[in-house]
Amino acid sequence: MLGRNHSSVSEFILVGFSIFLWHLLPAFFLLFLLMYLFLLLGNLLIMATVWREHSLHTPMYLFLCALSTSEILYTLALTPRLLADMLSACHAITWTACASQIFFSFTFGFTHYFLLVIMGYDHYVAICHPLCYNVLMNPHGRAHLVVWSWAGGSVMGLVVTTVVFHLTFCGPNEIHHFFYHVPPVVKLACGTDVPAVALGVGLVCITTLLGCCLLILLSYTFIVAAILRIPSAEGRHKAFSTCASHLTVVIVHYSFASVVYLKLKGPQSLEGDTLMAITYTILTPFLSPIIFSLRNKELKTATVELNKT
Template identity: 80%
Template sequence: MQGANHSAVTEFILIGFTTFPHLQLMFFFLFLLMYLFTLLGNLLIMATIWSERSLHTPMYLFLCALSISEILYTLAIIPRMLADLLSAHHSIPLVACANQMFFSFTFGFTHSFLLTVMGYDRYVAICHPLRYNVLMSPRACACLVAWSWIGGSVMGMVVTTAIFHLTFCGPNEIHHFACHVPPLLKLACGENVPVVAKGVGLVCITALLGCCLLILLSYAFIVSTILRIPSAEGRHKAFSTCVSHLTVVVVHYGFASVIYLKPKGPQSLEGDTLMGITYTVLTPFLSPIIFSLRNKELKVAIKKTFLSKLYPEKI
């Protein structure tokens, strides 16, 4: 009977926005604008780093990789979410649901790993400046980026395999706007569902907390070193190189904690949907704004690279 039920579930119904029937058109235009801004902002950052030779440094290499992971993460979720906002039938095939979960987890955790690598880069630059060129050589940077992508892919594969090896007995309505783990677990049946739920939760929380703790450790050493700099100007200059990264880290892990560390208990569909939006749409939207406005070198390079072409007589 379980095998028959499992074979019968060939698609899921995403009902995340059905509780906001009168707001769906407004949500569509709002999220579309935010999505386009996210794409353009990250593409602008990547184009600036590519064209400006002074930005060909490890810090901006990692920022470029971060922009790529952010574009791919939003691409895995938001276009389908936008289509569902205009559609009356919000179905998604089981295979497409598995693919969406794999890619969203892969790029989401790659993003977290790259933020950790960027924290390590700032630690080496401020705490060990004389060894920076050795520790952050092109080969070392390429390895750190590659391992971030490999780690993200492993996380995506582990979570997706664990979830989609379960038996789905019906109903097939996912109380979310994407193939999210908790609502999918509610649709699964079998004795091993609680074990899988605890295992997946433990893996995700361990990875996120591990990255967060490594970043906090890096900044503990960074702050300790900065406080020993004798001049106020030197302290300000050293800390200014970390502000944009630290701000993105706070936003990223702040919203991630809302998703993964929220207390257990009955949750409304509206609440789950709004919390998912903060991490899926709002965080990627804020990231290029923060890096563009809070990073002085990047802001100057954007003006020099692009505004000089639009207004050559003013630059």
């Protein structure tokens, strides 16, 4: 087991929603439940549409299915427990369950970012090297890219969880957050190595996210340069529209993530930290299927046809 034998804490208690905005809990519960059901149905509809429509059996849409899968699993690791805690008077969770939630949320969260990088690379190859596209994006290569994304997410989840839960937890055990996030959990640890662990985990996560962002920016630098060389306005518009949904999702994800992870250090209220985290944990996954459905003409048309049948 992880560092459990060295800790006196056997369970943690969430106090995120229980000490503020308690009078609005029924409204928040209904809102979050509807958003969760919508993102589940939206992602499942995208996957069903791609599966049924043979014209969408291309690398771009297959990567989109993998992205929808990671998004469903990410929200599954967080949202059901959040909804249950909002209705329950007891917000306790065992040490093992807390570690499991952190592992799965980090695994699926980082897998999501790695898949966004692959989708950017897919657009780069399609626009900048169209003659080599079928060779570079053959079924064997696509499968390897998806597998490596999931493997990378799993490694990140395992590393973060192992490092955090090798710390000693000797009390208190109240987590000032609405889910089992690493920073508030680390604050409960005791020992001289806690600041170093907190800094190390933060640097690893931020470095990985910034690395993914830089790779996507590099891809789009070459994409924009190639599009600007297209002589016809119609050709440029078609090329830009191909990347619009992916680029919009990337901007949304990194905008909300930067608010949560790159905010200036200083006195922060529980209400402020919680509300900022909500935007990233619930609102961002909610927006993704909407963006892909509305900004992608082929997917939108195929979805309409699927609904008619």
